[in-house]
Amino acid sequence: xxxxxxxxxxxxxxxxxxxxxxxxxxxxxxxxxxxxxxxxxxxxxxxxxxxxxxxxxxxxxxxxxxxxxxxxxxxxxxxxxxxxxxxxxxxxxxxxxxxxxxxxxxxxxxxxx
Amino acid sequence: xxxxxxxxxxxxxxxxxxxxxxxxxxxxxxxxxxxxxxxxxxxxxxxxxxxxxxxxxxxxxxxxxxxxxxxxxxxxxxxxxxxxxxxxxxxxxxxxxxxxxxxxxxxxxxxxxxxxxxxxxxxxxxxxxxxxxxxxxxxxxxxxxxxxxxxxxxxxxxxxxxxxxxxxxxxxxxxxxxxxxxxxxxxxxxxxxxxxxxxxxxxxxxxxxxxxxxxxxxxxxxxxxxxxxxxxxxxxxxxxxxxxxxxxxxxxxxxxxxxxxxxxxxxxxxxxxxxxxxxxxxxxxxxxxxxxxxxxxxxxxxxxxxxxxxxxxxxxxxxxxxxxxxxxxxxxxxxxxxxxxxxxxxxxxxxxxxxxxxxxxxxxxxxxxxxxxxxxxxxxxxxxxxxxxxxxxxxxxxxxxxxxxxxxxxxxxxxxxxxxxxxxxxxxxxxxxxxxxxxxxxxxxxxxxxxxxxxxxxxxxxxxxxxxxxxxxxxxxxxxxxxxxxxxxxxxxxxxxxxxxxxxxxxxxxxxxxxxxxxxxxxxxxxxxxxxxxxxxxxxxxxxxxxxxxxxxxxxxxxxxxxxxxxxxxxxxxxxxxxxxxxxxxxxxxxxxxxxxxxxxxxxxxxxxxxxxxxxxxxxxxxxxxxxxxxxxxxxxxxxxxxxxxxxxxxxxxxxxxxxxxxxxxxxxxxxxxxxxxxxxxxxxxxxxxxxxxxxxxxxxxxxxxxxxxxxxxxxxxxxxxxxxxxxxxxxxxxxxxxxxxxxxxxxxxxxxxxxxxxxxxxxxxxxxxxxxxxxxxxxxxxxxxxxxxxxxxxxxxxxxxxxxxxxxxxxxxxxxxxxxxxxxxxxxxxxxxxxxxxxxxxxxxxxxxxxxxxxxxxxxxxxxxxxxxxxxxxxxxxx
Numbered sequence: 006x007x008x009x010x011x012x013x014x015x016x017x018x019x020x021x022x023x024x025x026x027x028x029x030x031x032x033x034x035x036x037x038x039x040x041x042x043x044x045x046x047x048x049x050x051x052x053x054x055x056x057x058x059x060x061x062x063x064x065x066x067x068x069x070x071x072x073x074x075x076x077x078x079x080x081x082x083x084x085x086x087x088x089x090x091x092x093x094x095x096x097x098x099x100x101x102x103x104x105x106x107x108x109x110x111x112x113x114x115x116x117x118x
Numbered sequence: 119x120x121x122x123x124x125x126x127x128x129x130x131x132x133x134x135x136x137x138x139x140x141x142x143x144x145x146x147x148x149x150x151x152x153x154x155x156x157x158x159x160x161x162x163x164x165x166x167x168x169x170x171x172x173x174x175x176x177x178x179x180x181x182x183x184x185x186x187x188x189x190x191x192x193x194x195x196x197x198x199x200x201x202x203x204x205x206x207x208x209x210x211x212x213x214x215x216x217x218x219x220x221x222x223x224x225x226x227x228x229x230x231x232x233x234x235x236x237x238x239x240x241x242x243x244x245x246x247x248x249x250x251x252x253x254x255x256x257x258x259x260x261x262x263x264x265x266x267x268x269x270x271x272x273x274x275x276x277x278x279x280x281x282x283x284x285x286x287x288x289x290x291x292x293x294x295x296x297x298x299x300x301x302x303x304x305x306x307x308x309x310x311x312x313x314x315x316x317x318x319x320x321x322x323x324x325x326x327x328x329x330x331x332x333x334x335x336x337x338x339x340x341x342x343x344x345x346x347x348x349x350x351x352x353x354x355x356x357x358x359x360x361x362x363x364x365x366x367x368x369x370x371x372x373x374x375x376x377x378x379x380x381x382x383x384x385x386x387x388x389x390x391x392x393x394x395x396x397x398x399x400x401x402x403x404x405x406x407x408x409x410x411x412x413x414x415x416x417x418x419x420x421x422x423x424x425x426x427x428x429x430x431x432x433x434x435x436x437x438x439x440x441x442x443x444x445x446x447x448x449x450x451x452x453x454x455x456x457x458x459x460x461x462x463x464x465x466x467x468x469x470x471x472x473x474x475x476x477x478x479x480x481x482x483x484x485x486x487x488x489x490x491x492x493x494x495x496x497x498x499x500x501x502x503x504x505x506x507x508x509x510x511x512x513x514x515x516x517x518x519x520x521x522x523x524x525x526x527x528x529x530x531x532x533x534x535x536x537x538x539x540x541x542x543x544x545x546x547x548x549x550x551x552x553x554x555x556x557x558x559x560x561x562x563x564x565x566x567x568x569x570x571x572x573x574x575x576x577x578x579x580x581x582x583x584x585x586x587x588x589x590x591x592x593x594x595x596x597x598x599x600x601x602x603x604x605x606x607x608x609x610x611x612x613x614x615x616x617x618x619x620x621x622x623x624x625x626x627x628x629x630x631x632x633x634x635x636x637x638x639x640x641x642x643x644x645x646x647x648x649x650x651x652x653x654x655x656x657x658x659x660x661x662x663x664x665x666x667x668x669x670x671x672x673x674x675x676x677x678x679x680x681x682x683x684x685x686x687x688x689x690x691x692x693x694x695x696x697x698x699x700x701x702x703x704x705x706x707x708x709x710x711x712x713x714x715x716x717x718x719x720x721x722x723x724x725x726x727x728x729x730x731x732x733x734x735x736x737x738x739x740x741x742x743x744x745x746x747x748x749x750x751x752x753x754x755x756x757x758x759x760x761x762x763x764x765x766x767x768x769x770x771x772x773x774x775x776x777x778x779x780x781x782x783x784x785x786x787x788x789x790x791x792x793x794x795x796x797x798x799x800x801x802x803x804x805x806x807x808x809x810x811x812x813x814x815x816x817x818x819x820x821x822x823x824x825x826x827x828x829x830x831x832x833x834x835x836x837x838x839x840x841x842x843x844x845x846x847x848x849x850x851x852x853x854x855x856x857x858x859x860x861x862x863x864x865x866x867x868x869x870x871x872x873x874x875x876x877x878x879x880x881x882x883x884x885x886x887x888x889x890x891x892x893x894x895x896x897x898x899x900x901x902x903x904x905x906x907x908x909x910x911x912x913x914x915x916x917x918x919x920x921x922x923x924x925x926x927x928x929x930x931x932x933x934x935x936x937x938x939x940x941x942x943x944x945x946x947x948x949x950x951x952x953x954x955x956x957x958x959x960x961x962x963x964x965x966x967x968x969x970x971x972x973x974x975x976x977x978x979x980x981x982x983x984x985x986x987x988x989x990x991x992x993x994x995x996x997x998x
Contacts, residue, residue, distance in 0.1 A: 032145060033152035051153070051174055052181035055146065059185045076155045080148045081141075 017049065017057050019100060022085065022093040025067060031080035032058060058083060066092050142185055150175055200519040207520060214492070215524065218485055221889055222528025222575065223535065224882055225474075225481035230536035230560065230568045232474040232875075235543075236467045238383065238558040244453050245377040247316045251413045252381065253420065255283075255427060256456045258446035263456045264405035267393075269434060269442065270308075273410065276430045279423035280412035284314035286380065287408045288387060288553065289657075292850070294362035295349075301854070302345070303553035304363070305380060306393035309336070314412055315378075321346075322357035322372030330394035337368045338392060343376040345388040363391065365662055365850055379555070381411045381452035386555025398659075402441040411452050420449045440784070443706075443717040466872060473625060473879050477886065480621040482575045483614040484890040486582030489521060490611050491897040493583035501592040513587055521580025522573070529572030536560070536568075554867075582614070612926075615894050616934045622887035623938020623971055624945065629873075629880025630966045631946045636873040640866075644696060645762070645798015647738030648858035652827045652836055653694060654679075654844070655854040655861075659821040662850070668821050671848070673749075675825060676730060678843045684831040689736030692728040692820035694858070695800040695810075696865045702801045703727070707811065709769055710780040710788060721781070722768040724761075724809040725800040728820045733812070734760075734795060736826040744777040744793030752816040760793040765809035789813075803865055826858070833857050884974050887931075891978035895927040899982040903989065911991035923986040924979050935971040942967070 024030060024038040032054055039047060061067040066089035074080040085093065150171045157167035172178075208215040243249040255273065256263055265273070265285065274283040286307040293302040309327035312319075320343055329336040339361065341350065350356045359370045368391065379386050393399070399406055414423055424447060431445030450456040454463050493500070500513055537560050544557050654675075658668050672690055679688040695702070706720035731747040733739075742763060751758050759781075761769075766776035773794050780788045797807045829836055837855045844853050863870075899906070906923055914922070943959075 031148070031152070033149045050176055051149070052146075052176040052178065053184075055142075055149075055181055056184035059142075074148075074152065076152060078148060078151055078155075079144070080152065081145045 016100075017053070018061060019093070019096045020047065020049075021054070021057055021061060022066065022089055022096065025083050026085050026090065026093055029082045029084040031072075031074055031082050033080070034074070035083070061089070065089075142182060146175070146178065146182070196515075197519070200516055201523065203516060204520040204523050208523065211492075214488065217889055217893075218488060218524045219528045219531060221481050221484060221886065222525055222572075223531035224885065225478040225532070226529045226568060226571055226575070227532030227536040227539075228879065228882060229471075229474045229478055229571055230533055230564055231539055231543075232467070232470050233567050234536070234540050234558045234560050234564045235556070236471055237561070237563050238556060239454065240464055240467060241563070242383075242561075244381060244383065245379075246381075248413060249453075251416075252411060252452060253414060253423070253449040254381065254409050254411045254452035254456055256448050256450040257444070258448050259444045261450075261457045262405075263409040263450075265407045265410055266402050266404050266441070267399040267406050268402045269445075270407050270410055272434060273427065273430055276433075277423075277426050279414055279418045279426045281415050282310050282314040283410055283412040284308050284311040285393075285407045285410040286311060286390075287393060287406060288385070290854075291364050293388075294365070296361070300349075302388040303386075305387045305390045306396065307390050309392055309394060311390065312340070312374075315381075316413075317375055317378055319372040320375045321354060322370070324372055324374075325392055330392060332394065334395050336392040336395055337366065338371045339363070339368045340372045340374055340390040341370060342374050342379060342386075342388060342390075344379075344386065346373045349388075381409070382455050383453045384455075384556050385553050386557070387553050402438055409452065409456070424448055439716065462868070466868075470875055470879075473628075473876075476621045477625070477879060477882055478571060478575060480618040480883065480886045480890070482578045483618040484579075484886055484893065485521075485524070485575075486579035487611045487614050487890070488893045488897075489517070489579055490583045490586060491893065493517065493586050494901075495897075497586075497590060500587060500590055504590060505592040510588060514584060517583060517587065518577070518580045522576040525572050525576030525579075529568060533560075533565070533568045582611075611894070612930055615890055615927075615930050616937070618890050619887050619931055619934025619971075620937040620941065622883035622890075622974075623935045623967065624941045625876075625880045625883030625938075626970050627939055627942025627963070627967045628945055629876040629883075630963050630970070631942070631960070632869075632873045632876040634960060634963050634966075636869055639803050639869065642803075643796075643798070644803075645739055645796055645800075646695065646858075648862060650828060650830055651736070651738070651858040652829070652833060652840065653854075653856055653858050653861045654823075654825040654827065654840060655697075655856075656823050656851055657821055658823055663821065669816055669819055672730070672815065672823055674847055675823070675844070676732070678847055679825055679827050679840065682827075682829075682836070682839045682843060684836070685827055685829045687732055687736040687828045689733030689826045690730035690815060691733050691737075691824050691826065692815070692822040694737075694824050694826065694861065695725075695727070695798060696803065696862045697824070702810075705784050707765070707769065707784075707809070708782040710782060712782055715782065715784065715786060722765055722809040724765050724811045726818075727810065727812045728815045728818045729812045730815050733826065736828045738828070739795050739798065742773055742794045742796055744791070746793055747814040749816070751814040755817075757787055757789045757817055758792045758814065759789045760795055760812040761791055762795050762810045763797045764807045765811055766791070766794050768809055801865075803862075803869070884970065887934075887971075887974045888978045891927055891931055891975060892981065894930070895924050895979045895982040896985075898926060899923050899986050906986055907989050907991040910989055916987060919986055919989075920983055924983055927979060928975060931971065931975045935968070938971075939964070939967055 020039050020043075021035055024035050024042065027038065027042075030038055035058070036049060036051060036054060039049060058067065058069075062069055062083070065086060067083045068086050069081050069083050071079060072082045150168065153171035153174060154164070154167040157170055158164055162170065175181075244252065246252065254263055255265070267285075270283070270285045274280075274285075277283065284307065286305045288303065288305050290301050291304045293300055293304075309325060309330040312324040313326060319340070322340075324340055325336055325338045329338065341356070346352060346356065356370050357372060360367050361370060362368070374390070393407075396406075414420065427447040427449075428445075431447055434442045434445045448457075503513060504510065540558050540560055544555075544559050546556070547554065658671055663671055676688050676690055679685060693703070702725035704723050705726050706717050707722050707724050708715055708719060709721050712719055712721070729747070731749055731751070734741060734746050741760075744760070746760060747758065761776065763773055766773050769781050770776040770779055770791075776791050776794050778791065780790050782788055795812070798810070799805060800808060800810055827836070827840065840855055841853065844851055902923065906919060909919060909922060
């Protein structure tokens with residue numbers, strides 16, 4: 006398990022948005038892309054991806070269409086909607102703020118108080 | 119259970135066919151294939167790669183489920199789950215489900231039936247163009263609709279308020295289509311009849327005003343659609359066919375459109391013929407028309423039209439003072455036969471609808487308390503679910519699903535039953551002598567109302583336990599086992615039960631009042647003895663007899679009947695009393711000294727009958743003074759009459775000095791009173807004593823002929839013998855033979871219907887009370903099993919146990935019954951106007967209600983009482 010991190014609740018949606026923002030992907034592709042961009046640090050249970058994908062589609066952040074994959078198989082491709090792009094920006098900002106604050110908090114030394 | 123299976127298969131089919139579902143399945147499959155491709159590339163065999171991919175994917179079904187939820191299409195999904203769960207719960211408590219469904223089926227069925235009748239008689243507009251401007255002309259004085267033909271002509275030609283004024287009379291005729299002669303109901307209508315209604319023939323043509331050329335012209339028949347279907351098999355070739363009506367040739371010229379049966383909703387005639395071809399229409403003052411109808415002109419208000427009619431009326435009074443009295447008119451709706459029957463029918467049906475609604479309300483109260491009891495029993499389950507994180511709305515949703523499921527099943531069953539009942543009712547001919555036909559088949563309105571009531575009641579009784587669930591404190595219940603509320607407080611459930619019992623007692627009271635009144639009116643003194651008497655009704659004009667042939671034939675008929683073995687006496691009367699509501703041929707009579715014979719000076723308005731000498735003996739009317747007639751009281755003899763006690767009192771002051779004295783008729787004839795008979799009922803069973811006079815048939819001839827045949831023989835055998843005898847006399851006579859008791863059906867019809875419907879509602883009310891009290895006491899016993907067990911273990915006596923277990927239920931029963939009884943007594947005033955001698959101040963009725971309610975209580979608490987008494991404290995204490 007070394008080198009792998011547990012996903013925080015709520016971060017899966019953000020990761021999916023990020024992955025898809027780099028180019029339209031099918032479900033399995035999303036998994037590969039997340040592994041790739043996180044240097045295989047973040048692993049997602051395969052089946053758990055789909056409820057999240059459907060939720061994002063229902064919220065209007067992603068749109069889906071059937072197409073053909075590189076393996077020459079039928080697959081459903083997801084891409085960001087303009088609403089999704091906006092949400093990705095906001096969430097990224099929010100995440101960065103939280104991460105910075107967390108980093109600062111955790112780095113605090115006794116003498117700084 | 120077939121319904122459930124059907125529902126389940128529908129649900130699964132829905133899921134499998136779903137586009138989204140296929141889509142999802144394919145996407146997940148595609149994912150696994152892609153993963154397998156990768157694994158294959160890393161050196162695995164294809165089969166192994168696919169297996170590995172599937173394992174890596176994880177719980178296929180679980181993710182699908184989560185995905186479905188994420189997709190948000192879960193309303194139906196949850197609904198189906200709720201329904202499935204409810205079905206399982208209801209199946210587990212089968213007894214409860216059956217009782218609940220039956221209760222609702224009865225209540226909803228009753229509502230559907232009553233509403234259909236209300237709908238057919240009152241709500242549904244007449245099946246003609248612009249029914250809202252259609253009116254009938256009604257006499258202001260006695261609310262009758264009848265008119266003489268000449269008066270009708272004057273009203274038609276002089277009034278400026280109507281688009282056109284049509285009129286008709288109904289009767290019966292022998293129709294001979296070639297193979298056999300059948301009695302049929304015929305409407306004799308004016309030539310403009312169909313044009314006034316503004317309808318088009320379904321087949322062929324109608325006759326019009328231009329076809330009328332006086333007596334014996336226009337021998338045309340227009341069939342109603344229904345008769346054409348039933349008697350001519352819908353043969354389109356009937357137009358142009360010649361048939362014989364009362365032995366005269368007529369040509370069928372057309373068929374009326376489906377659903378058209380004249381202006382009165384509860385009449386269903388067989389065909390129409392022009393009235394103008396009759397040759398005895400010209401007597402002013404003889405009411406030869408049943409009613410006149412017409413559309414008001416656009417812009418003319420009913421008030422203006424009444425003014426217009428009354429102007430013509432006063433002109434008629436002035437011009438024809440002898441025959442036209444009190445020509446004051448108002449307008450009325452034709453559909454329920456004017457204001458004579460309309461308001462009563464309307465009031466009664468509205469009251470019945472109200473009672474039916476009360477039944478449904480009682481059923482809802484009943485089910486509500488059952489549901490509340492169940493919810494209390496399941497409080498542990500509810501608490502557990504709440505503790506495990508279920509939302510209250512989800513639990514309420516489950517409860518409502520259960521309630522709606524029950525109400526839908528109940529509603530479906532009730533509607534099914536009521537449709538069957540209504541079909542029967544539509545076929546039913548309550549009074550064979552009249553073309554009464556109620557087409558009360560359920561239509562879209564009825565279905566809509568039934569569905570609405572079903573859903574409303576489902577929500578109503580489903581809502582009862584809501585508060586209970588909302589107030590559930592999971593912590594308390596899981597900790598302490600059950601709700602610990604003091605049992606003495608008056609709960610909503612108790613109140614519901616009292617209300618329900620009160621409603622049931624009200625229904626029981628009113629039905630008993632009605633039944634008792636009905637029984638009494640059947641055994642009251644009519645002034646004649648309907649038992650052991652048969653009536654033969656015929657019209658000799660209809661059979662082609664004219665002038666002097668009529669009395670000769672009547673004499674032959676009497677003599678013929680007398681030769682039948684077992685017949686004790688035979689009498690003849692033109693139209694027997696109580697034969698049809700209100701039809702008594704009233705005419706004014708004057709004291710012997712009156713010279714100015716204006717209606718205002720009349721000593722009395724008397725019912726008038728023409729009778730044969732033996733009538734009183736055959737009818738069983740007792741002669742108080744003087745003599746009856748003999749066959750010598752004919753045209754050459756001085757005019758004589760037998761009057762009743764009331765008329766004697768009105769003209770001469772008393773019975774004793776009436777005999778031998780004279781009075782005057784409308785036309786000025788002096789008539790000697792030769793006898794006085796007892797009072798009777800003439801027009802209606804509810805009437806007060808009223809004057810009546812009987813004239814010898816030879817001095818006041820009538821073609822209307824009713825023979826009263828008194829005999830102790832079996833009516834059916836006698837009828838056969840009578841029919842044979844008549845056939846010997848004239849094969850073409852269309853007689854109508856019935857027992858006299860049956861002959862009174864038309865006047866008893868309303869009160870009989872009222873009694874039957876109230877009786878049915880009363881029985882339903884009692885049944886509901888039984889289930890209500892049963893539910894309550896069974897619940898209270900099961901709730902307090904432990905307490906009762908301890909009481910028994912400590913040595914409580916049987917009656918003490920019963921007191922503890924059922925005291926409360928019986929107390930509520932007593933309160934409810936008293937309230938219902940008082941309400942019933944108040945409501946019975948309404949009843950008295952329909953059912954003769956209906957009075958709640960009758961010890962038998964009061965005792966009956968008390969006994970009935972006590973019986974209800976006994977039946978309802980029997981099983982719970984047995985259960986309480988057979989408790990074994992040992993087993994009980996071991997279990998708990």
